Amino acid sequence: MNSTIHSSEDDLVFLDEPDNEDTSVASRPVQTWRIMIIDDDPDVHSATTFALGSLEIQHRALSFLHAYSAAEAREILQKESDIAIILLDVVMEQEDAGLQLVSHIRKTLGLTDVRIILRTGQPGYAPEIDAIRDYDINDYKTKSELTRTKLYTAVTSAIRSYEQICAISASRRGLEMIIHASTELMALQGMQNFAAGVLVQITGLLGLDTEGFVCARHILAEMPEAGEDLYVIATTTSYANGLNRTLGQLGQVTASDIVVRSLNARQSVFEPEITALYFNNVAQKDFTLFLNTGLHLNEMDKRLLGVFCGNVSVGLDNVMLTSRLHNYAFYDPLTGLANRLKLLQTLNETLLTSLKNRSALSLIDIDHFAETNDALGHQFGDQLLYSVAQRLVTSFGEHCQLARVGSDTFALLGEENMVCPDKILTLFNSPFDVDQQEVQLSATIGLIKLDDYDGDGSEALKDTNIALKRAKMNRRGGYEYFTRDMGVEIRERVLLMHALRAAFEHExxxxxxxxxxxxxxxxxxxxxxxxxxxxxxxxxxxxxxxxxxxxxxxxxxxxxxxxxxxxxxxxxxxxxxxxxxxxxxxxxxxxxxxxxxxxxxxxxxxxxxxxxxxxxxxxxxxxxxxxxxxxxxxxxxxxxxxxxxxxxxxxxxxxxxxxxxxxxxxxxxxxxxxxxxxxxxxxxxxxxxxxxxxxxxxxxxxxxxxxxxxxxxxxxxxxxxxxxxxxxxxxxxxxxxxxxxxxxxx
Structure with missing residues (x-):
């Protein structure tokens, strides 16, 4: 069918119209390409919708918005979004109304993705070369040349361009979100805080209101008793009762199954209703996130999710490294007890609180340990120290801060009734079973009461050491409490030592x-x-x-x-x-x-x-x-x-x-x-x-x-x-x- 529709000023010619066009809304998919027609001639609106209304581009139908003046278009554009194409007449209220509207769309409204096709029936008012050069438009057509086929071609090309630009913009926004999420995660300290942060960021990135949890193995310095089990280390609200419990204790068979499959395959698993995301890391430690929502991802989504998982893996490596460095800095690798630095932190905190009034510090030195170490070997000596540490933990671990502050010296900080020399020495009455040998040990103890102590943690530790040396000098296997006289005496000895060195150097x-x-x-x-x-x-x-x-x-x-x-x-x-x-x-x-x-x-x-x-x-x-x-x-x-x-x-x-x-x-x-x-x-x-x-x-x-x-x-x-x-x-x-x-x- 051939038809020609004439307007008073502009001619829009459609050739080869099919006879069986069905333009009913019910026959079109819900998702459509939104096209806005801006023209002061109603016939142009009718002819355009008639020509394009029944078509599908990229498997999606078209829907239309109409504006009959530049002013009306401004109002509609202020409210509407996701417009793919604007078919814009150049001459409306004024000769350059269309070009001014282009400038408003791009600069004022900031709509850079929408494709603008400029149409004019009077080319002289807006020369094509000048318009393309000076304005951000994507095509320029005279109404007389726009047959239906050419209009379809122009719109299809514009929609493809719009789709690509939207994909690029979405990718850019996704990358910006990933960078932001990665920055947020990098600031988190500790494995459990990091895992909780991953849950928050992944739900924000996917735009889903979903529930889930993170489980891990081998990487919890905060939970040394975790062993080989998978532990839930971060959860959303619905899984909160499983926090810090094993995966098996969670009671979620389906969730446990997909998590285990993800860990065994060392890759993410996507199912229609649930998802398990696997995060690789340098140390090959198991770390998986479970979501109770299936992810239906296109290729771009998958690539973005891959980038996110890669960034999380880098962050995971950093957190694990930070955790190891923290352990090396504050904990003794042999016994797992706090080291001198960690003890000093706790001691300083104690001295600044009311706990000071009822606390005591003791140093426990193993008698003649060097001889045992030399005679039976360093490996045996290490096992012996570990046995001593375990016995101390069993007796005092729930109530006191324990530390290893020297090769064979342990510290005990707690309430005076617990940090009692008789209780400590009693631990050494029975032999230690090491490598199928029974070893009888004794210990010498130096103590200090903190209730009236005026110094800081390092001074308290130093004065306790003075008491320990006095105890070792007087009688091995006994104890001494620090007194002010001891402090005066040792400080005088130190001053005398420095003076003697100076006297010798100056003849x-x-x-x-x-x-x-x-x-x-x-x-x-x-x-x-x-x-x-x-x-x-x-x-x-x-x-x-x-x-x-x-x-x-x-x-x-x-x-x-x-x-x-x-x-x-x-x-x-x-x-x-x-x-x-x-x-x-x-x-x-x-x-x-x-x-x-x-x-x-x-x-x-x-x-x-x-x-x-x-x-x-x-x-x-x-x-x-x-x-x-x-x-x-x-x-x-x-x-x-x-x-x-x-x-x-x-x-x-x-x-x-x-x-x-x-x-x-x-x-x-x-x-x-x-x-x-x-x-x-x-x-x-x-x-x-x-x-x-x-x-x-x-x-x-x-x-x-x-x-x-x-x-x-x-x-x-x-x-x-x-x-x-x-x-x-x-x-x-x-x-x-x-x-x-x-x-x-x-």
């Missing part, structure tokens, strides 16, 4: 020399070199105060080497003054003597000073002789090969073994001043000194007494057949210059 230490005499004729045999320290304000620090500190800090090795060299230099100087039979006695500490470079430093001192070894005597203490006899015997043999003599200082004050003493290659015993002081007139109190003299004689050793202050003591010692002595009766310790004067006056 404020010096030697004095106490002469040693043959009591039979008053002849000077030599002198003992003694270390002294005088502070800047003129105070003398007693040796019994600073020598233990020097030994504890390790500074005694350097100080001892300096003493050795200085005494040897003085010996050489005295020989140059004519005192060629003068012997120099030099004290050697345990730390210095057992140092692996001791013999090297001794040889170097002799070589550098040119001191004659046969006039050098080294004094070692009796406790040194008993601590490591084998090392002592070996070292003494090397010393004697140099020609140096050796004496045992303070003999009788320790717990000597005569069998060991016989094996030692020593030359002299020195009677301690405590036994010399016991010598009194008409008394048997000096019998210990007499026994030492007799023992020395029987072993072929020389004997010298120190601390001789009276003629009576000297005469008594001579009667015991002890000929050598030093003490105030003959001379106080003398400085270098005073010694020279004293010797000259003799």
């Amino acid at each position: 404020k230490l010096f030697l004095v020399f106490q002469p040693q005499i043959d009591m039979r004729d008053g002849r000077v045999l030599g002198a003992e070199a003694l270390l002294r320290w005088k502070t800047e304000d003129g105070r003398f620090i007693p040796p019994d105060q600073f020598i233990p500190i020097a030994e504890y800090s390790g500074l005694i090795v350097d100080i001892g080497e300096w003493v050795l060299r200085t005494a040897c230099f003085e010996l050489v100087h005295l020989r140059s003054l004519g005192y060629t039979n003068f012997q120099m006695a030099i004290n050697v500490s345990q730390a210095q003597f057992s140092h692996p470079l001791f013999m090297q430093s001794l040889n170097k001192a002799l070589a550098d000073t040119q001191a004659p070894p046969n006039f050098v005597e080294l004094e070692i203490t009796e406790s040194m002789a008993m601590k490591d006899p084998e090392l002592l015997i070996k070292t003494l043999h090397q010393i004697k090969q140099l020609g140096i003599s050796v004496s045992i200082d303070d003999f009788g004050t320790g717990f000597s073994s005569l069998s060991h003493l016989q094996k030692l290659d020593v030359d002299k015993l020195k009677i301690d001043r405590a036994f010399v002081n016991e010598i009194q007139k008409n008394s048997n109190e000096g019998s210990i000194a007499k026994m030492i003299v007799q023992l020395g004689k029987n072993l072929g050793l020389s004997i010298i007494a120190e601390g001789v202050e009276s003629e009576m003591q000297a005469n008594t010692l001579l009667s015991y057949d002890c000929h050598m002595a030093q003490g105030y009766l003959y001379s106080r310790p003398l400085t270098r210059d005073d010694l020279h004067t004293w010797l000259a006056n003799r």
